[in-house]
Amino acid sequence: MNILVTGGTGYIGSHTVVELLNRGEQVVIVDNLSNSYDNVIDRIESICGRHPDFVKADVRDFKKMEAVFAQYDFDAVIHFAGSKAVGESVAKPLLYYRNNLESTWVLVELMKKYNVPSIIFSSSATVYGETDLVPIKEDTEYRCTNPYGRTKMINELFLQDIVAAHPGISAICLRYFNPIGAHASGLIGEDPQGIPNNLMPYITQVAIGKLKMLSVFGNDYPTHDGTGVRDYIHVVDLAKGHLAAVDYVRQNQASGFLAVNLGTGRGYSVLDLVHTFSRVSGKDIPYQLTERRPGDIATCYADPSKAKELFCWETKLDLQKMCEDSWRWQSKNPTGYKR
Ligand code: NAD
Ligand code: WQD
Secondary structure, eight states: OEEEEETTTSHHHHHHHHHHHHTTOEEEEEEOOSSSOTHHHHHHHHHHSOOOEEEEOOTTOHHHHHHHHHHSOOSEEEEOOSOOOHHHHHHOHHHHHHHHHHHHHHHHHHHHHTTOOEEEEEEEGGGGOSOOOSSBOTTSOOOOOSHHHHHHHHHHHHHHHHHHHOTTOEEEEEEEOEEEOOOTTSSSOOOOSSSOOSHHHHHHHHHTTSSSOEEEEOSOSSSSSSSOEEOEEEHHHHHHHHHHHHHHHHHSTTOOEEEEEESOSOOEEHHHHHHHHHHHHOOOOOEEEEOOOTTOOSEEOBOTHHHHHHHOOOOOOOHHHHHHHHHHHHHHOTTTTOO
16 A cells, blocks of 8 residues: 655654554655654664655645655555644644644645545544543543644544545544553654653653653642553554554545544553653652643543454553663663754
């Protein structure tokens, strides 16, 4: 299959490209490198022994994207490209709405024009927002709490409308829970710019000595140790979830619109993660207990049964493996991809 992967040099995109190449798919990456590096391509080649085609372009650039669609006969689009920092989206909503909505619009226009039948879209558990019903099922209502989350929700609604009007197009919105970990080779992983917002990259940077101490945001939540509980999913399991979705659209032409959770179905607290990471890395992670972070919820984990039923996909890699692989990536690449 010929697959367009937007955002394919990013964290989740690069891991997905590796899995696609490893099973013989033809991959074309489009990325503007706004949050990634071009040497990711060489790392991908070192892992797979194959080089994906790469076009440096902004997905919103209709002309450039049209040239890509005209050159390749795509069977599917996997759309990772987007801006993803919750805090930044509150400060710069215009940037988030433009980048995250316009890119999907351009892709769908071109899919229509060039008869590309399927799009797999990176959605997020963030669309559920302030729900207190766990495990979270896909029919839970949208309760997003920030502009980033609303861009994901609007993309989902947009794709629903497109699919309803154009039966030749099907869309699968994959709602990721909390991806962590890295490829077992230690060659690709998450490389956030500046001080990380997310828990695992913060922990790995404390472990490597780049940051002094972790702040644990709140220990008075109604959870087993008072700290927030999340559904951490290994990025390689997540990547394989995309392959399962590709197989599903291949076998079910005109499958319509689907929203599907990708999570493990298990929740771990902040301190569970800190302790497991310390154990597997042999590194002490100094932490201080601080106030809750505004907008955080106590507990969030998936009901992953829809993905299992439809895609025959479930996660295989446990928290220990997630911590081992995050640590291998960070310790082999103390400055990330920067040379
Ligand atoms: P990432 O920032 O590592 O990857 C996104 C890639 O898209 C980057 O390489 C960036 O350069 C590129 N990009 C951004 N805007 C672009 C544009 N207009 N044109 C071309 N390229 C563009 O992020 P990630 O963690 O790999 O996330 C991938 C997707 O999954 C995003 O849509 C994100 O919102 C979603 N998601 C991520 C998480 C998470 O915790 N990482 C959770 C849920 C959903
Ligand atoms: C996890 C837990 C924090 C940092 C975010 C986005 C979501 C999705 C994934 C894209 C929480 C605690 C964190 C720290 C801490 N991204 N924490 N100290 O908030 O569940 O989800 O990333 O779609 O949209 O909101 O992930 O890793 O930031 O936090 O105590 O320095 O760790 O309070 O309980 P979150 P996270």
